[in-house]
Amino acid sequence: MEKLVITATTANSWIYPEAKNWATNVDDLVEDAVQCYEAGAAVVHVHLTRGHEKEIVDKIRKRCKVVIQAGMSSDIIPDRKGDFEAKPEMLSVILHHHAEFFTELAMNRLHPMEELEEYCLKSREAGVRIEWEVWNAGATWALEYLDKKRLLDKPNILTCFFGWPGSTWSPPTAEEYLHRVKYLPADSKHTISVMGEEQTLIATLAIASGGNVRVGTEDWPYLAPGKKAKNNAEIVARIVRLANEMGREVATPDEARRMLNLK
Numbered sequence: 001m002e003k004l005v006i007t008a009t010t011a012n013s014w015i016y017p018e019a020k021n022w023a024t025n026v027d028d029l030v031e032d033a034v035q036c037y038e039a040g041a042a043v044v045h046v047h048l049t050r051g052h053e054k055e056i057v058d059k060i061r062k063r064c065k066v067v068i069q070a071g072m073s074s075d076i077i078p079d080r081k082g083d084f085e086a087k088p089e090m091l092s093v094i095l096h097h098h099a100e101f102f103t104e105l106a107m108n109r110l111h112p113m114e115e116l117e118e119y120c121l122k123s124r125e126a127g128v129r130i131e132w133e134v135w136n137a138g139a140t141w142a143l144e145y146l147d148k149k150r151l152l153d154k155p156n157i158l159t160c161f162f163g164w165p166g167s168t169w170s171p172p173t174a175e176e177y178l179h180r181v182k183y184l185p186a187d188s189k190h191t192i193s194v195m196g197e198e199q200t201l202i203a204t205l206a207i208a209s210g211g212n213v214r215v216g217t218e219d220w221p222y223l224a225p226g227k228k229a230k231n232n233a234e235i236v237a238r239i240v241r242l243a244n245e246m247g248r249e250v251a252t253p254d255e256a257r258r259m260l261n262l263k
Helices: 026-039 053-063 077-086 113-126 138-148 174-182 199-209 232-245 253-260
Strands: 006-009 043-047 067-071 090-094 098-101 106-109 129-134 156-162 188-194 212-216 222-224
Touching (some): 026 043, 026 053, 026 232, 053 067, 053 077, 067 077, 077 090, 077 113, 090 113, 113 129, 156 174, 174 199, 188 199, 199 212, 199 232, 212 232
Parallel strands (some): 043 067, 067 090, 129 156
Antiparallel strands (some): 098 106
């Protein structure tokens, strides 16, 4: 079994706004990313502040070797000009529409196939790999559509979402995880993202079955129900301990780059 790639997502929580244990400015965001790397994360999923995209990427790279994955996948291509110019290793793109309903925000945005095709072309041109967000089994159809047009670089880098509220919600259960993974293309590397306390269950399944794990304040800013994490590094360290107890080694950033075919 390949080593476990841990992704740390550093953004604020839209469903648990009371936690307030995330960075709120550029320098704190950079420090958060470095601490996640030191705790064992190979990848950091970062919402690059508009107007500061290249600054953030450059500052993180100056201090550590972590792989940088840029959100937000809900943004349309014209809004992500700075993301492309900053040249993170990965860019997050959703494979279907956004229909999310959070405590302080509702997000509804269509992403037609024409937009996904353009993302593929622009990402190749910029030398950035796409990390595809998979919220339901229909995303597999979209991947196959893009693959037939020879627009996908391999392996497919996928993040499967569970328990995120809204009409693209899917249940955070073992059955749903096994069903989703069953229909992913064979040439794929998948990571799980769970918004809620069911995270431990799905993370354990992913670790045991060769998947990878994404955790952090954007997903679930707690270590256990009612126990708020001090910071993202503490959340990452918990997954490292879990993987060690289960006998699966954790990948370094360079190992993750080789596994995911990143430049």
